[in-house]
Each structure stands twice: as C-alpha cells, then as structure tokens.
Amino acid sequence: MNQSFDLLLAGAGHAHLGVLRRWAEPSARHNRPTGRIGLLSADGHAWYSGMLPGLLSGRYQLAECRIELDALCRAACVELLTGQATGLDSASQQLQLSDGRALDYSYLSLNLGSLPALPAQSGSGLELLTVKPFSAFIQGWQRWLAAPQALAILGGGAAGVELALALAPQVAKLTLLTASHLLSGHPPALRRRALKHLARQGVTVQEHCPVDAVVGQQLLSNGRMVWQGARVIVASGASALPWLADSGLACDEQGFVQINALLQSTSHSTVCAVGDCASLAHSPHNGVYAVRQGPVLAHNLTALLCGRPLQAFHPQRRALALLATGDGGALASWAGVTGEGSLFGHWKDHLDRGFMQRHRMP
Ligand SMILES: Cc1cc2nc3c(=O)[nH]c(=O)nc-3n(C[C@H](O)[C@H](O)[C@H](O)COP(=O)(O)OP(=O)(O)OC[C@H]3O[C@@H](n4cnc5c(N)ncnc54)[C@H](O)[C@@H]3O)c2cc1C
Numbered sequence: 001m002n003q004s005f006d007l008l009l010a011g012a013g014h015a016h017l018g019v020l021r022r023w024a025e026p027s028a029r030h031n032r033p034t035g036r037i038g039l040l041s042a043d044g045h046a047w048y049s050g051m052l053p054g055l056l057s058g059r060y061q062l063a064e065c066r067i068e069l070d071a072l073c074r075a076a077c078v079e080l081l082t083g084q085a086t087g088l089d090s091a092s093q094q095l096q097l098s099d100g101r102a103l104d105y106s107y108l109s110l111n112l113g114s115l116p117a118l119p120a121q122s123g124s125g126l127e128l129l130t131v132k133p134f135s136a137f138i139q140g141w142q143r144w145l146a147a148p149q150a151l152a153i154l155g156g157g158a159a160g161v162e163l164a165l166a167l168a169p170q171v172a173k174l175t176l177l178t179a180s181h182l183l184s185g186h187p188p189a190l191r192r193r194a195l196k197h198l199a200r201q202g203v204t205v206q207e208h209c210p211v212d213a214v215v216g217q218q219l220l221s222n223g224r225m226v227w228q229g230a231r232v233i234v235a236s237g238a239s240a241l242p243w244l245a246d247s248g249l250a251c252d253e254q255g256f257v258q259i260n261a262l263l264q265s266t267s268h269s270t271v272c273a274v275g276d277c278a279s280l281a282h283s284p285h286n287g288v289y290a291v292r293q294g295p296v297l298a299h300n301l302t303a304l305l306c307g308r309p310l311q312a313f314h315p316q317r318r319a320l321a322l323l324a325t326g327d328g329g330a331l332a333s334w335a336g337v338t339g340e341g342s343l344f345g346h347w348k349d350h351l352d353r354g355f356m357q358r359h360r361m362p
Helices: 014-024 026-031 049-056 069-075 134-145 158-170 188-200 242-246 287-306 342-359
Strands: 003-010 037-041 045-047 066-068 079-082 085-089 094-097 102-110 120-122 127-130 151-154 174-177 204-206 213-215 218-221 224-228 231-234 271-273 321-324 330-334 337-341
Touching: 003 014, 003 287, 014 026, 014 069, 014 287, 014 342, 026 287, 037 069, 049 134, 049 158, 049 342, 066 069, 069 079, 085 242, 102 287, 127 134, 151 158, 158 174, 158 188, 158 321, 174 224, 188 204, 188 321, 188 330, 188 337, 271 287, 321 342, 330 342, 337 342
Parallel strands: 003 037, 003 102, 037 079, 102 271, 120 213, 127 231, 151 174, 151 231, 174 204
Antiparallel strands: 045 066, 085 094, 094 102, 213 218, 218 224, 321 330, 330 337
C-alpha cells in the first residue's frame, strides 16, 4: 500500500538537514507544520562532503563525517524512510522508489544533490569510481587501498583538487585531468597555489583535457589518448539525477529543477527544490549555497502548509572557499583574495565540526 505524506522531504541534503535541525530545536518546535512529514534518504545517515577529503587523508574517523538521521528525525517529529527514489510523477504527486514502493505527497521538497558527469565507457579493464554517492565511494576506495595502483582523477574543481591532495600520498602515481584550467571560477591565484601543492605531492596535472570517452584502459580526449591505467575516480562537474527530467517538473537544459526565488518549482507550486538538484540564477551548485537555502526553506515549507506568505532566497554574491591540502592546511579564497596554510586548515576544521555539531542530537 502507498504511504501518503502531507510533506515529503526527498534527500538528506544540506538544506533539509537545516530544516530538520530547526524543527528539532525545543524552542522552535512550534515552527514545524502539523501533519505527516517524511524524510526519504538513500541510507540512514547524511555525509558531509566538506570533511570527506579529511577522512580520506586519515584526519577524521567515519563517524565524524556523517550525521545519524534517526535521532535528528525523531527530534523533529519526522518519519525517516530509507530508500532510493527512481522516479517522480508530478501530475499524480507520487515519488517512486527502486524497491517498488510509491510515496504520495501533498507537498514535496527535493534536496537530492547531483552526480558526477560520467564519460561514455566501452570495453573492459578499467574501474570507474564516482565520488558520489559517498558511501559507495568510500567502500570502493577502501577496496582499492588494499592494493594501491596508479590512479587518475577526472575533475579539476574544488572536489578534484581536494581529493588529489588527500590521495596522492597513498598511491604510487596520480594524474588529475581537468576539462578547462584548474579551479576555473576561482581566482587565478588560487589555481597557482593549488598547482604548487599538487606539484609538491607529485601529482601530474593535465589541464584543458576534457575526457569524453573511456575505451578499455584508455582515457580519450577529442579522440586522443591522454591517460592509460586501470583506476579512475570521477569528480567532475554536477549532473542532474536522470529521472528528474521525466518528472513533469520544469527543468533547465541540463535537467536540474527550475526554481524561483521562493525555492518553488517554476511549474509546480506544491514542489520546492534546493541545493545541487535545483537551478536558480546566481546560485552555483555547491554546498555553501545549499546550506544557505536551509533557513529560507524551513520558513517556506511551514508557510506553504499553513497558507502564509513565503520568503525569497537572496543568494550571497561571494562565497568563502576553503580547500583542504591534505596536510592539515587549506587554501582559502574570498572576494578575489587568496591565502593558504595551517591557520586556514584550523578554520576549516572549526567550521566543518561546527556544522556537524549543530545537526547532532544528544
Ligand atoms: C570531495 C568533495 C568536496 C567538496 N567540498 C565542498 C566544499 O568544501 N564546499 C562546498 O561548498 N561544496 C563542496 N563540495 C560540493 C558539495 O558536496 C555539493 O555541492 C553539496 O553536497 C550539495 O549539497 P546538496 O544539499 O544539494 O546535496 P547532497 O549534500 O549531495 O545531499 C543529497 C542527498 O540526497 C540523497 N540522495 C541522492 N539521490 C537520492 C535518491 N535517488 N533517493 C534518495 N536519496 C537520494 C543522498 O544520499 C544525499 O543524502 C564538495 C564535493 C565533493 C565531492
């Protein structure tokens, strides 16, 4: 039998964690809308990407990098449902799961993140590990670590750089391939700092090298072989969950759910979408913006269910970037100014631990 919810939160992304935390606070429980509310999560915990590089370089334990959803949901009076969404029918207001279950909703909020963009693969002999979902990635990486081999990482954004710096000391040879220049979208000085750290760790960087095909054990860029080996980690870009484009919700040309400043779907006012799975002008796909959407989403979900006015989300013009360098330090960038060193590493650690602490229930 289908389960029906007044409000269904799909995905335990950063913004939904913020919503749950607000409803869990004893002084703010009255803000939780009345009715049956469920959170659908692929597993029982939510990973924090900011701490993943530190986990891989041995600075954190597993339990420090993930939030147990059971306690958070209980405190927020929200039912935790574990399952993988595989389809959405926005006309009949139903979310379909991989195990055959279907969840009906009156209101839906999507915070499902994104997936790395995969090149076309043919032939065999090469193992691809995508950085998301995190639990599968960590299991795969632990398996690889038992017999380390040369490795390539696809993606020269913040995630690719942090992963390369965390993993370089653990493998004999590491190559980082990026479609444009390293850390595009960040100030040139941050790229120079990152290149210096990568060179120090012995990482080979191949810029302007978009990998569009994997054939056997070869990575090809515009038909040219650019790397050969058996293991590749994909940390490139953000691509939309494929089934969102078939949901009936308005999506942009890349398949992300088109939303307005109120964080509502532009086609369906009973659906909100936030974080990487949503498309909103001046809101890049990264964790900082997903976190910032949390308070506005919490207000708007309650307002929607109670028929009250919604608030607009105003994306900040600049975001602080702190990239772990694998040695306890970090590269920093804010408003075009960059820096690096252990002080920034401590600052990042303080911010990351603070985020986790806020979402942990006693
Ligand atoms: C190594 C690494 C480091 C990064 N560091 C930073 C950083 O320092 N700063 C920064 O701003 N960004 C960083 N990012 C980017 C950041 O991870 C994402 O932009 C951010 O996680 C997006 O948040 P979100 O709330 O949209 O979704 P996520 O945090 O990705 O959460 C999505 C949730 O939905 C669940 N889910 C997904 N699909 C389904 C499904 N079909 N059914 C049910 N549940 C599902 C997932 O299990 C997950 O719980 C990093 C990324 C990586 C890979």
